[in-house]
Amino acid sequence: MVRTKEQLLDEYLVAAARTGDRKAFELLARRWQGKLIAHAWRLTGDVDLAREAAQEGWIEIVRGVGRLRDERAFPAWACQIVSRRCARRIGRLQRDRILKAAAAAEPVEAFAEPEHSDAPAMTRLRAALADLPPEQRAAIGLFYLEDMEVAEVAIALHVPAGTVKTRLMHARRKLRAVLEGDAR
Template identity: 30%
Template sequence: MDMPNWQIFKRGRQATPASPSAAGRSDAEAQELQLLRGVQRGRMSDFEALYRLYHPRLQRFVLHLTRQADLVDEILDDTLLVVWQRADRFDGSSKLSTWIFGIAYRKSLKALSRLDLPQEDPQQDEQADPSPGPEQQLGHAQRLGRLKAALGELSADHRAVIELCYFHDMSHAEIAQVVGCPPETVKTRMFYARRRLRSLVAELYDGPAVE
């Protein structure tokens, strides 16, 4: 198939429709699968439509995962090029969104590895977390900036599970498919990330961590 012209899609991405409600998700997923079938047949118009649906979601995910704004466009282009070239490899064993986010996750980690940035060990702490999540402790929108600053201190693996869970509404099983690990590992990473967030927020803003 011919290579897609990214600039055409980027100029039109502001027209991306709003995210569907929970009630309309099944219809939205069916529409996405129909577009993918068109991509498998080499239809550029269907790829353009799929691009516009996924670009805003992937952009947020990749930016929050990497914390490297200058890498985002490259990673998104690499991700969507895989979707274009390897659409026939989607076997339907997961949601299409899970498959595409998984590609973006791997491309992001590969880009970060080239920067040789220090990473925390995502396998620390093997317990379940019984305490409230950081989103409950931080409160409402006026304190969201504090959470974002703390998220920047986490490893990419820990940011990924927080981002996919709280901002993309994925279950532990879906997150496990995206990041390529068992669901129990997702739970472990979630526990460590949430505990670390509480500690970081307390350290950054002189407030006591709630246990």
């Protein structure tokens, strides 16, 4: 598999952070903060919960990066940590019966609109993504927006690869129906 420049940079930053290079870790955190918040949002549907879960995830990432042996595993490993933090927060909210409905729209920073975008189609796509169940929204986000492979998404979401494939299939079907104007 050919690695992109961004992936190679992340791998270098992880390796440097493991040796105690603070600047490398700070740059790694800047590069991944938005991605981890977007991932947490896809799981929780709440921007504030997402930010809190990502922040808690960074504490665990800081403590554990020295034990990470494969730099290429960082994206899936970091997303898995944030996924666990999200699950804990949601569990607490459910136990307290305070869990509210998921937010209706994807955060703006998760989707950068191209200069020549079809605005109505983009609006329909955002609405369709927001309507997906959180599990499908998370799988779509990690696979397409974070460019992870199915195996990496499976690790990040702590589910089998077959489950990721199924979630992607159902999500694609729903998105296709909305974008083709045949929403059911």
